[in-house]
Amino acid sequence: MSAGAPARAAAARAVAAVLGPGHSLDEHLGAAVAGLSGPDRALATQLAYGTLRLYPRLERWSGLLLARPLPAREAEVRALLALGLYQLEASRVPDHAAVAATVEAARSLGRARHAGLLNACLRRWLRERDTLKARVARDPEVIHAHPRWLLDALARDWPRDWEAVVAANNQQAPMWLRVNAARSSRADWLARLQAEGGAAEPWDPAPEALRLAAPLPVESLPGFAAGDVSVQDGAAQLAAGLLAPAAGMRALDACAAPGGKACHLLERHPGLDLTALDVAPDRLERVRENLARLGLAARVVAGDATDPAGWWDGRPFDRILLDAPCSGTGVIRRHPDIKLLRRPGDVAQLAARQAAMLEALWPLLAPGGRLLYATCAVLKPENSAQAAAFLARHPEARALDLGEPGWGRRSGPGRQLLSGEAGVDGFYYACLLRPA
Structure with a gap:
């Protein structure tokens, strides 16, 4: 077997899981690289992330090399072709090694009958790439390596900043830490x-x-x-300061998994009475693991934030953190599979769920309490428009003016950080207050 073929095969398996069934990369990468040596594991991870980061561009290039599109059942072959193009165009792998190892990976994946096709496509690319690139050089998907619908949405919401957001999305994110x-x-x-x-x-x-x-x-x-x-991004660490609880208060983290924000709150406020809620029981194991490593204690509860009757004890909360399910468009640089997994209609569906969560949780907030609405998204229907619509429905509520804290920009009732600003992820925060 060619040197590096196992790493390419593992990367292709992980990418194919995203292209085919539509699973997240995180769900499958660990299993795909299990059993590889340390260097091969690192290479497979880098290739999988890099290929997905540029996939909208690689997909357009792949189409130029194929007489007819590969069927959906051949997701691993599609992944290998994109993987090969990624290596030839965006990595330091020598051309001959990239082609040989990618073709050999097809055989190790049981796709030997496609080895010749992959070899022919990649060698044609080496001979004709300048001509082939010129044919699609003006396509937005090629220029920006994002799906067209997402480019349109970003340009609509951030006409002056969308290109900087896109450029940040195409870079590897830095590693941020939170000191206890x-x-x-x-x-x-x-x-x-x-x-x-x-x-x-x-x-x-x-x-x-x-x-x-x-x-x-x-x-x-x-x-x-x-x-x-x-490990926690700097933008996510803003939540603890904005929620601003005091020792002895009763607080709810309504979508707590994997537990980073809940742990940060407890590190800052050891006397906080915190309930960590999440709808997915399996994801709550991550919350428990993080609490145990940090020596912290919280009430960990499985339940749906839109249905408090199933888990709430009837006692109001002084502070509620709603880090709502969202499109994840602020963390694409960390999760490049979002470019493929999200669809145009998803944003409206997510916005409806966010609104339902706000409506269900608001009655649980004590007089004088604060609800912090947050998303790791940069699209306005999930953020400023969501918070503004809530305030319009609830004249008794008001938004805390966050002033000019040295991050982000005013956006409706809250503040928006765009992806890459100050090196942090894209995040939105709005503080909603219930009068005493």
Whole structure:
């Protein structure tokens, strides 16, 4: 077997799971790379992420090389062709090695009858790529490596900024950390990291946040196993400060999995009475694991935020965090499969679910309480329009003016961070207040 063929086969399996059944990359990548050596595992991961990051462009190029489209059942072959083009155009892999290992991967996947097709397509690309590229050079999907519907939506909502958002989406995201404020100061932990040869920069709007100069394995982070530090994007860390609970308050994290924001709240406020709710019982295991590693305690409950009767004890909450299910358009650089998994109609469906959650949770908020509405999205129907519509339906509610905190920009009743600004993910926050 050609050197690197197992890594290509594993990457193709993971990409095919996204192209075929429409599963997320996270669901299948771990199983796909299991059993590979460390270097092959790293290569497979890089190839899978890179291929999906540029897939709308690679798909258009693939179409130029095929006499007829490959059937849906041949998702692994489609993935291998895209994988080969990615290596030839966006990696440092030598051309001959990329072609040979990709063709061999087809055989190891049981697609030997397509090995000749892949070989012919990739070698044709090497001979004719300038001419072939010119044929689709003006296609928006080729220029920006995003589906057309998403480009249109971004341009509509952010006419001055959409190209910067798209460019950020096509880059690998930096690794952000959250220092456990209950155990150490950010400056002290950074000194420990620097003593071991690491480097990171703080971000003032999030007092516990550090952006690593280069990604590191979590096991190499000083004190990670002991709970001194966690991995969490800087934008996500803003939630704890905006919710602003006090010790002894009763708080609800309504969509808690995997638990990063819940743990951050407990690190800052050890006396907080926190309920971590999520509709998916299996995802709540991640919440329990994170709480255990950090030595924190919360009430972990499986339940649907739109149906409080199934889990609520009738006692109001002083603080509610609703990090609502959304399109994920603010975290595409971390989850490039979102480009393929999302469809034009999804945004309206998600917005309807977000509105249902807001309506169900609002009566659970105590007088004088605060509900923080958040999404990791950048499209206005899920964000500023959602918050504004809620306030229109509830004249008793008001939005907290967040002022000019040094991040994002005003957007309706809240503030919007666009993907890549200050190196953080795209996020929206609006603080909704119930009068005392």
